[in-house]
Amino acid sequence: MKAIENWIQKTKPNFEKGGKYEKWLPIYESFETFLHVPGNVTLKGSHVRDAIDLKRALIIVIFALVPALLFGMYNVGSLYYTSIGQDYTMWCALGYGFLKVLPLIVVSYVVGLGIEFTFCYIRGHEISEGYLVSGLIIPMIVPVDIPLWELAIAVAFAVIIGKEAFGGTGMNIVNPALLARAFLFFAYPGNMSGSSVWVHSSDVATVDGFSGETILGQLNAGTPVDAIHSVGANSQLSVCDLFVGNYAGCVGETSVIAILIGAVILLYTGIASYRIMLSVFAGGFLMGLAMNAIAPEGNMVMNFPAFQHLLIGGFAFGAVFMATDPVTAAQTNVGKWIYGFLIGAFAILIRCLNPAYPEGMMLAILLMNVFAPLIDHMVVQANIKRRLKRAKVTNA
Amino acid sequence: MAEEKESLFSKNNLKLLTGPLSSSNPITVQVLGICSALAVTAKVESAIVMALAVTIVVGVANMAISLLRNTIPNRIRIIVQLLVVATLVIMVDQILKAFSYGVSKQLSVYVGLIITNCIVMGRMEAFGLANKPWPSLLDGLGNGLGYGMILVIIAVVRELFGAGTITLPGIGELQIIPQGLYECGYENNGFFLMPPMALIIVAVIIWIQRSRNKDLIKK
Incomplete structure (x- = not known):
């Protein structure tokens, strides 16, 4: 050394x-x-440094x-x-x-x-x-x-x-x-x-x-x-x-x-964010249940038990390693729940309703990557609005 | 008024013709006419025909509007422009149908859609209405060629990698990638035949152009 x-x-x-x-x-x-x-020593601004870079x-x-x-x-x-x-x-x-x-x-x-x-x-x-x-x-x-x-x-x-x-x-x-x-x-x-x-x-x-x-x-x-x-x-x-x-x-x-x-x-x-991981699985599970409920006889993908949907294909891998990529995911905490939930839901939706793409996880994550900044924007704006409203009430 | 007589191919006039080929290219700099650049560039043949059609329409329409510019009431100028363009487009469409039906079939609705190509209206509004016929013609032709140049570049890349061929009008399909390569395991890249790839190629052309010509970045 x-x-x-x-x-x-x-x-x-x-x-x-x-x-x-x-x-x-x-x-x-x-x-x-x-x-x-x-x-390196930080010269100005915040002096809090973490050993993890x-x-x-x-x-x-x-x-x-x-x-x-x-x-x-x-x-x-x-x-x-x-x-x-x-x-x-x-x-x-x-x-x-x-x-x-x-x-x-x-x-x-x-x-x-x-x-x-x-x-x-x-x-x-x-x-x-x-x-x-x-x-x-x-x-x-x-x-x-x-x-x-x-x-x-x-x-x-x-x-x-x-x-x-x-x-x-x-x-x-x-x-x-x-x-x-x-x-x-x-x-x-x-x-x-x-x-x-x-x-x-x-x-x-x-x-x-x-x-x-x-x-x-x-x-x-x-x-x-x-x-x-x-x-x-x-x-x-x-x-x-x-x-x-x-x-x-x-x-x-x-x-x-x-x-x-x-x-x-x-x-x-x-x-990785536990919010994203949990909500991806939750979204997938709920969408799986919904698909089970409306599944016609003979459509095996839709009839596949919701819980097992989470175990097959790239669902688990995508949820753990790729949906949680901190660069492309939503940044706000509320945004992370929404982002993850929609990934899970879309993945199962694509799987069930579009046989041309047997695995929906890839497309679901890519789609939500693009929407992540928009989700964050909505969350931040909603927060600003709520606080403005509160300020008005207390002033009046 | 003794206006100084400018020669037909003076420096200023030539610039109208060559500018759109590089630093004021309608697709890569003005970002006009993107839709047809995505739609008709899967084969080189259709790209070349489309480029010629647009060049002729823009050039002639620009000149026609320039000739009429002093008689067009300002309020209805758009409708007059549309009339001129529509006439020209219908003529081009009919000529294509008569002399090369196959290509006309391939271009399908996009010949008619030249009317809505932003480059055509853009040049008439920006140039034809305010300039003399000869510069207007050059400006129209220049923009048409600039558009066509990018179209052909995109089409060559897409067809070469997507299908391994180059299709030229009048000659037909040429196999560019040798059969031996396919036997070694080479495969055509299906992604290149999809419209999104045309957008990515446009982006790459813009990237290359701006890194060579830094002036364009500051705009």
């Missing part, structure tokens, strides 16, 4: 104003602050993502071995999944951070690590077999159009990770939906009774509610199995247990 500090002391002058590598300061600084909390906060989110990521890797391997009818151990499945998911993570980080560094270099901004979290979320919300070059284009699109065009980290209107997913969804629908993309396939023939359809896909295809199954034959899923999440889907979205571990970390450290 001391050695690193000494080394920083020695090399820093080269990068400061007038130094040899003045132009590289933003990049140098980002590595410096990555290793150490900088010893953007970097520390983002690292906590990454820790929170790890359980879901590890389970996602295990799930990829496990489903693959099931699909070819081979026995496997847990480590075997995890290792196989790791090798399949790692390229996605590497591509996402290399492309995204490369673009971010380039922009910071051109603009002379300090590099902020906003992409660290998006870069890990993106591989977790795509099918495992997505071609890497398509992922690279989507990441580039999300970072340039979704983030840098608005001024970089903290200025974006919509969640960059979801923007990347939406781009893939509309640009290459063949690789983002259907029944053949969710489980890694190879040249080995699949076993009899194999189906790579997600649960939402099964419901849309008319599978009865009590007959939803994982990929193998005779693999009916109970509610408990839905919590565990060993079924086909995007890499990190299936296991509710792993996601809830992440949620506990985020809530305990205060990084």
Whole structure:
């Protein structure tokens, strides 16, 4: 530790104003602050400083993502071995999944951070690590077999159009990770939906009774509610199995247990808003009940029990990790309840009433991202009006 | 009054023609005519035809209004302008239907909607009503070309990445992206064929233009 500090002391002058590598300061600084909390002293204004800065906060989110990521890797391997009818151990499945998911993570980080560094270099901004979290979320919300070059284009699109065009980290209107997913969804629908993309396939023939359809896909295809199954034959899923999440889907979205571990970390450290998380689930649940009440016979998605709606697809993952993104969410406390509730409600509404988009969570969050500033504005205006009224009453 | 005689292609007149191509472009700077830029740019062919149609209509309409400018009562000038534009648009529409029915089908309602293209009315109000016929013609043509230039750029990008082809009028569809690339796993990007992508491309063009020409930012 001391050695690193000494080394920083020695090399820093080269990068400061007038130094040899003045132009590289933003990049140098980002590595410096990555290793150490900088010893800056506040000179004016508020003197309250918290040891937790953007970097520390983002690292906590990454820790929170790890359980879901590890389970996602295990799930990829496990489903693959099931699909070819081979026995496997847990480590075997995890290792196989790791090798399949790692390229996605590497591509996402290399492309995204490369673009971010380039922009910071051109603009002379300090590099902020906003992409660290998006870069890990993106591989977790795509099918495992997505071609890497398509992922690279989507990441580039999300970072340039979704983030840098608005001024970089903290200025974006919509969640960059979801923007990347939406781009893939509309640009290459063949690789983002259907029944053949969710489980890694190879040249080995699949076993009899194999189906790579997600649960939402099964419901849309008319599978009865009590007959939803994982990929193998005779693999009916109970509610408990839905919590565990060993079924086909995007890499990190299936296991509710792993996601809830992440949620506990985020809530305990205060990084994510409990208001948003709770209200997303509440909104989804109530909309699910409403859909159950009006569901016609034979529409399996609408007849699916409201509680279980929260366990399948990307609902839990979106609620915990993406709706709570502090940059794109509503800022006022009342606004957060409204924002979260509408995300949950819209997600289930899209799921049930628009079969063209089997998963509504992505579009619901993106839509509410756009409306978040408006919600905040309404909340603030309502507050001002209420207080003005009170002032008038007391004056009169 | 001995007015100084200006040559037909003097510096000032040429500026009317070239200005709209760059620093006063109707789409990227004045932000006019966006709707048709989203609607007709999925194929290069339709973009080129649309660009020509708008250029002719704006140029001729601008000149016609300029010729009439001293006789049009101010109160009813909009209706006179509409009449002139409508006549021209109907002529363009009929010519398209007669000589290239396929393209006319493709452009469908958007030929008729040239009437409502803000560039046309905008130029007549801002320029034709106050200037002589010759500069008005140049101004109209310049704005039409500036509009068309952006349209064609958007269309090339969209068709190239969205369908892998470039369709030129009179020549037909050319496969630009080689078949070998598709065999290596390349796929057309369906997003580029959707209208929202045209908006994003316009935004990127504006971004590039403003970062090259800083004067535009302060406006």
